[in-house]
Amino acid sequence: SMLDICVLPGDGIGPEVTDEAVRVLDWFVAKRGVQLRMTRHLFGAASWAAQGTTMPEATWDAIMRADALLFGAVGSLDQTHIPPEERRKGALLRMRKALDVFANVRPVRAWAPLAESSPFKARTVAGADLVFVRELTAGVYFGTPRGIETQADGTRRGVNTHTYTEAEIARAARFAFELARTRRNHVTSVDKANVMEAGRLWRDVVTEVHRADFADVTLEHMLADNCALQLGRTPTRFDVIVTDNLFGDLLSDCAGAINGSLGMLPSAALSAPGPDGRRRALYEPIHGSAPDIAGKGIANPLGAILSAALLLRWTAGRPEEADRLENAVEAALAAGARTADIALPGEAVLGTRAMADAVLAALDAT
Numbered sequence: 001s002m003l004d005i006c007v008l009p010g011d012g013i014g015p016e017v018t019d020e021a022v023r024v025l026d027w028f029v030a031k032r033g034v035q036l037r038m039t040r041h042l043f044g045a046a047s048w049a050a051q052g053t054t055m056p057e058a059t060w061d062a063i064m065r066a067d068a069l070l071f072g073a074v075g076s077l078d079q080t081h082i083p084p085e086e087r088r089k090g091a092l093l094r095m096r097k098a099l100d101v102f103a104n105v106r107p108v109r110a111w112a113p114l115a116e117s118s119p120f121k122a123r124t125v126a127g128a129d130l131v132f133v134r135e136l137t138a139g140v141y142f143g144t145p146r147g148i149e150t151q152a153d154g155t156r157r158g159v160n161t162h163t164y165t166e167a168e169i170a171r172a173a174r175f176a177f178e179l180a181r182t183r184r185n186h187v188t189s190v191d192k193a194n195v196m197e198a199g200r201l202w203r204d205v206v207t208e209v210h211r212a213d214f215a216d217v218t219l220e221h222m223l224a225d226n227c228a229l230q231l232g233r234t235p236t237r238f239d240v241i242v243t244d245n246l247f248g249d250l251l252s253d254c255a256g257a258i259n260g261s262l263g264m265l266p267s268a269a270l271s272a273p274g275p276d277g278r279r280r281a282l283y284e285p286i287h288g289s290a291p292d293i294a295g296k297g298i299a300n301p302l303g304a305i306l307s308a309a310l311l312l313r314w315t316a317g318r319p320e321e322a323d324r325l326e327n328a329v330e331a332a333l334a335a336g337a338r339t340a341d342i343a344l345p346g347e348a349v350l351g352t353r354a355m356a357d358a359v360l361a362a363l364d365a366t
């Protein structure tokens with residue numbers, strides 16, 4: 001059946017890379033019979049400039065109705081001219097919470113054509129192929145009380161609360177174990193059980209879920225600081241890493257170094273299956289709006305394009321087409337296609353559109 005995809009290009013390089021992801025998905029609609037209807041909607045700083053609101057009603061309705069969202073990036077250099085309540089309305093956190101997309105899937109892999117190019121070797125780790133499941137809708141980014149208070153002596157105190165319920169931990173763990181079964185059957189659960197109460201509960205609940213339903217998957221526990229070290233040292237030891245919102249944010253950026261560029265990392269944020277068996281989903285490259293290179297046509301579109309591959313896998317239910325797209329990205333890289341962020345001195349550099357053309361050419365060749 002036809003899937004309704006709400007496209008939110010957003011700010012900065014968001015529209016540039018999202019246009020290319022849409023063009024690639026159009027190829028799958030035209031050539032592989034994938035049934036998607038993609039509709040663009042305004043929001044964020046771009047929408048504030050055009051319509052005086054960061055989240056037009058029509059956009060919010062479309063977000064809530066859609067089978068999935070394809071998202072670019074939010075954030076302009078200077079948002080101080082936008083009133084705080086409008087900034088909150090357009091915030092990504094609000095969207096994630098409303099959709100209850102608790103499982104943030106962030107695959108990280110060393111693309112062989114980059115890892116094998118010898119000067120590039122220093123920047124990638126050959127063979128690394130791991131995926132983060134970052135809990136996305138709870139933890140310290142959402143816990144209350146929160147705020148900046150003035151104390152009796154007139155000095156200020158900043159407060160955030162790190163909280164996790166058993167249910168929040170269990171559903172993230174369950175998701176990670178199920179994902180591991182489709183991969184190399186190994187889960188590393190990351191916490192700070194040594195110093196944090198929510199971390200102690202995290203470890204207990206992951207262990208219980210494992211024992212009850214996933215004894216066929218191997219489970220190891222790792223402290224978050226050690227995980228940062230191991231990601232730098234031997235990333236090939238990891239398969240699925242499940243962790244909380246804060247550690248997942250930091251560690252998945254660390255892992256970005258493994259693949260060479262922030263511009264090549266995709267993500268999916270998924271809810272539990274609804275009554276129709278379908279998960280709500282938000283797909284986006286992990287990079288931001290990159291104001292330093294916006295408008296120049298030089299951004300790497302592969303993070304957005306690989307997010308489209310995740311959409312084919314998780315929303316369209318077409319894993320063979322997702323593989324086809326990931327293989328086409330690898331083939332384009334193998335043929336020497338490089339945007340500025342992954343080019344070595346002396347290598348020819350492609351712009352955003354030309355890189356997507358290289359992927360489309362590789363798709364045509366399949």
Ligand code: NAI
Binds near residue numbers: 092262288290
């Ligand atoms: P950023 O990810 O936008 O940029 C970091 C660096 O990586 C920059 O030098 C940029 O040029 C480069 N870069 C990022 N994506 C690239 C791509 N596709 N191709 C080539 N180079 C790329 O992070 P930054 O600078 O910290 O934040 C800029 C704005 O983006 C801020 O307003 C921030 O709040 C927002 N942001 C939004 C996110 C989102 O929409 N999910 C995530 C992270 C930041």
Ligand code: MG
Binds near residue numbers: 249253
């Ligand atoms: Mg981040």
